[in-house]
Amino acid sequence: MKAGIQYVNGISVKEAAVHGFNDIEVLFEDIENASGILDEGFSISGICVSLKAMTDFAEGKDLLRENASSVFMTALEYAVKSGAEYIVIETECVKSASVLEQLIDECAAAINKAGIYIYVENGFSSVDNRFYHNDYSEGALLTALTERLDALCGRRLFGICISIGHANLLGTNVRDLVDECGGKLKLMHINDNDGLSDQHQMPYTFTTGRGSLSTDWYHIIGSLFRLNFKGRLVFDTKGNLSRTPKQLHGVMFGLMRAVIDEWEDSCFRTEEYLAQPGRQIILFGAGKMAQNYMEAWGLKYRPAFLVDNNSKIWGQERMGLPVKSPDEILEIPSEKRNVWICNQYYDAIGLQLDKMGVEYRCYWDHYYL
Amino acid sequence: MLDIGVQTKGILPEMTVEKGFEMIKKAGFNRVDINIDTFLKNSDLYAGNVNKFFDASVEELFIYFNQYRQAMEKFGIRPSQCHAPYPVKVDGRGAQNEYMQGTVIPKSILVAEFLGVPWVVIHPFKMQYIYGRDRERRENIEYFKMLVPLLKQCKVGVCFENLYEGLGARIVEGVCANPDDAVWYIDTLNEYAGEELFGFCLDTGHLQLVKREPYEFIKKLGSRLKALHLHENDAVGDLHQMPYTFGKNENDGQKWEQIFKALREINFGGTLSFETYPCMNSFPKAMSSSVLEAIHSIGEYMAQRIENI
Numbered sequence: 001m002k003a004g005i006q007y008v009n010g011i012s013v014k015e016a017a018v019h020g021f022n023d024i025e026v027l028f029e030d031i032e033n034a035s036g037i038l039d040e041g042f043s044i045s046g047i048c049v050s051l052k053a054m055t056d057f058a059e060g061k062d063l064l065r066e067n068a069s070s071v072f073m074t075a076l077e078y079a080v081k082s083g084a085e086y087i088v089i090e091t092e093c094v095k096s097a098s099v100l101e102q103l104i105d106e107c108a109a110a111i112n113k114a115g116i117y118i119y120v121e122n123g124f125s126s127v128d129n130r131f132y133h134n135d136y137s138e139g140a141l142l143t144a145l146t147e148r149l150d151a152l153c154g155r156r157l158f159g160i161c162i163s164i165g166h167a168n169l170l171g172t173n174v175r176d177l178v179d180e181c182g183g184k185l186k187l188m189h190i191n192d193n194d195g196l197s198d199q200h201q202m203p204y205t206f207t208t209g210r211g212s213l214s215t216d217w218y219h220i221i222g223s224l225f226r227l228n229f230k231g232r233l234v235f236d237t238k239g240n241l242s243r244t245p246k247q248l249h250g251v252m253f254g255l256m257r258a259v260i261d262e263w264e265d266s267c268f269r270t271e272e273y274l275a276q277p278g279r280q281i282i283l284f285g286a287g288k289m290a291q292n293y294m295e296a297w298g299l300k301y302r303p304a305f306l307v308d309n310n311s312k313i314w315g316q317e318r319m320g321l322p323v324k325s326p327d328e329i330l331e332i333p334s335e336k337r338n339v340w341i342c343n344q345y346y347d348a349i350g351l352q353l354d355k356m357g358v359e360y361r362c363y364w365d366h367y368y369l
Numbered sequence: 370m371l372d373i374g375v376q377t378k379g380i381l382p383e384m385t386v387e388k389g390f391e392m393i394k395k396a397g398f399n400r401v402d403i404n405i406d407t408f409l410k411n412s413d414l415y416a417g418n419v420n421k422f423f424d425a426s427v428e429e430l431f432i433y434f435n436q437y438r439q440a441m442e443k444f445g446i447r448p449s450q451c452h453a454p455y456p457v458k459v460d461g462r463g464a465q466n467e468y469m470q471g472t473v474i475p476k477s478i479l480v481a482e483f484l485g486v487p488w489v490v491i492h493p494f495k496m497q498y499i500y501g502r503d504r505e506r507r508e509n510i511e512y513f514k515m516l517v518p519l520l521k522q523c524k525v526g527v528c529f530e531n532l533y534e535g536l537g538a539r540i541v542e543g544v545c546a547n548p549d550d551a552v553w554y555i556d557t558l559n560e561y562a563g564e565e566l567f568g569f570c571l572d573t574g575h576l577q578l579v580k581r582e583p584y585e586f587i588k589k590l591g592s593r594l595k596a597l598h599l600h601e602n603d604a605v606g607d608l609h610q611m612p613y614t615f616g617k618n619e620n621d622g623q624k625w626e627q628i629f630k631a632l633r634e635i636n637f638g639g640t641l642s643f644e645t646y647p648c649m650n651s652f653p654k655a656m657s658s659s660v661l662e663a664i665h666s667i668g669e670y671m672a673q674r675i676e677n678i
Binding site: 200213255346351 | 615
């Protein structure tokens with residue numbers, strides 16, 4: 001899984017690299033700092049350019065500034081020079097897609113020649129501190145737009161970047177947005193907010209009550225998995241890194257790395273862990289989670305049997321599979337079994353399996369619901 | 370350097386006691402806030418569903434909590450505080466209130482003594498929006514005075530906490546949300562006890578919800594401040610999340626630098642204790658160790674700031 005961070009003034013890229021973030025995305029207004037990043041031996045993955053900074057709003061509509069194509073060309077040249085893979089066009093606070101089409105039309109030859117990928121980010125418009133949909137907010141519109149831009153340039157260089165925070169501001173169903181963007185989705189900007197302001201904060205901390213997530217993280221990541229997403233995940237968490245004292249940036253990078261590791265290990269690599277030739281898959285749990293497993297994986301990786309602590313169902317069948325006592329796991333030699341906990345009581349069952357000397361993995365159904 | 374602690378809620382009793390304390394220790398913590406309130410949950414108490422956990426005899430409770438004592442000893446962890454079940458009084462629930470005040474709280478204090486806990490955080494009664502502040506004060510003082518002989522016997526202190534209440538959809542100040550109210554309670558009860566049996570637990574998230582400046586609050590508390598509930602929120606909901614994960618600029622969110630300065634100035638010698646269990650729910654379960662390590666690192670930073678400010 002390709003993962004990176006967006007550069008924020010004052011951060012140490014070396015500290016980010018300690019946590020495996022070697023690719024740095026840079027905002028166009030920060031490119032004077034980019035040479036330092038390259039000098040230190042790190043690579044610049046992409047440059048983010050604000051469409052708003054190239055646009056005026058007059059007479060009730062967006063108008064491209066006279067110097068817009070010159071600004072974009074500077075970014076493009078810098079991207080080529082620095083070896084960047086892509087440019088992100090930020091579309092917040094611009095209402096109309098026509099200005100971007102005009103800009104790309106003006107720069108089409110240079111884009112074609114440079115061969116740099118260009119990702120259009122989902123955006124919003126803002127009036128009196130309230131957020132509204134714009135031409136860049138919906139998956140179908142973004143997909144159609146990037147196809148038109150491909151046609152303008154004569155090359156398939158355009159893709160979509162989803163900012164989860166931007167989608168939150170509009171109450172968008174991000175899972176659906178991912179599905180709608182499909183193969184055009186090339187980049188995810190990972191950040192979170194309260195749905196009221198564009199905070200660019202750490203994922204998983206915006207909740208209600210005592211930890212109920214306000215952002216649909218599991219389904220979003222599950223959708224990326226089902227899409228076979230091979231693009232890049234970039235933490236554009238400038239709010240978090242600006243808010244956090246510099247001495248704690250390493251802690252925050254560490255937490256971001258742990259988030260990537262979690263998505264990789266608990267979701268994206270599930271199939272790798274299931275596909276172990278010569279080993280029988282055994283699910284511990286014969287309830288709803290096992291049913292979810294069967295719907296998500298059952299056809300390709302059919303379990304040999306289920307085990308459950310409820311002795312009343314031993315000897316019965318669930319989903320066409322025999323239900324047995326957990327002791328039956330020991331009847332299968334350790335090198336021939338692949339045991340998965342399929343029950344929300346991971347800790348208790350894990351302890352039970354530990355005591356039996358059985359190795360296991362946990363099945364996290366919330367990615368596949 | 371100040372000790373750093375974390376609450377057990379969200380870890381215990383979900384995990385086995387030994388595994389839970391092992392994870393806490395591996396993350397770097399040497400102190401814990403033992404959540405006795407997990408055994409009789411506030412949501413159940415508000416709903417009038419009182420379980421039988423505290424029907425057990427004191428001896429039976431000691432047998433149960435002995436595993437906590439052994440695990441803490443094994444991993445070199447000491448408790449800085451514990452949290453008693455709450456609410457202790459719900460309007461119109463005579464039998465439940467009697468049980469809470471006559472059985473659950475005294476047994477919690479005895480368990481605290483057994484575990485070597487110096488301070489038990491007990492929520493004072495919240496009554497001001499029904500009966501007014503005078504009656505709230507009168508009934509609280511009356512009840513907590515009754516606990517003094519047991520506290521003396523156990524050599525355990527009680528911490529009051531700054532609380533909020535819900536009025537319609539709005540969060541409003543509750544008992545001890547005003548530092549003068551907090552100081553009055555502590556001083557009145559200690560004067561009655563004739564020794565320092567009452568102190569204060571400052572909840573940093575609750576301060577945000579009722580828009581209180583932490584510096585002024587802490588300075589007014591002075592040496593009465595014995596325990597902390599460190600966490601942060603969006604100033605709208607009581608989210609109990611990790612510090613620094615709200616806002617987008619240095620000056621947004623909780624004013625931690627003010628807190629460090631005030632703690633330094635009052636010569637706070639307690640534990641930097643995090644009440645951040647919702648992080649254990651909101652982050653994926655497989656990330657629990659990483660999340661705890663991050664919280665501990667934030668605690669280390671805070672301790673250094675307090676020392677060097």
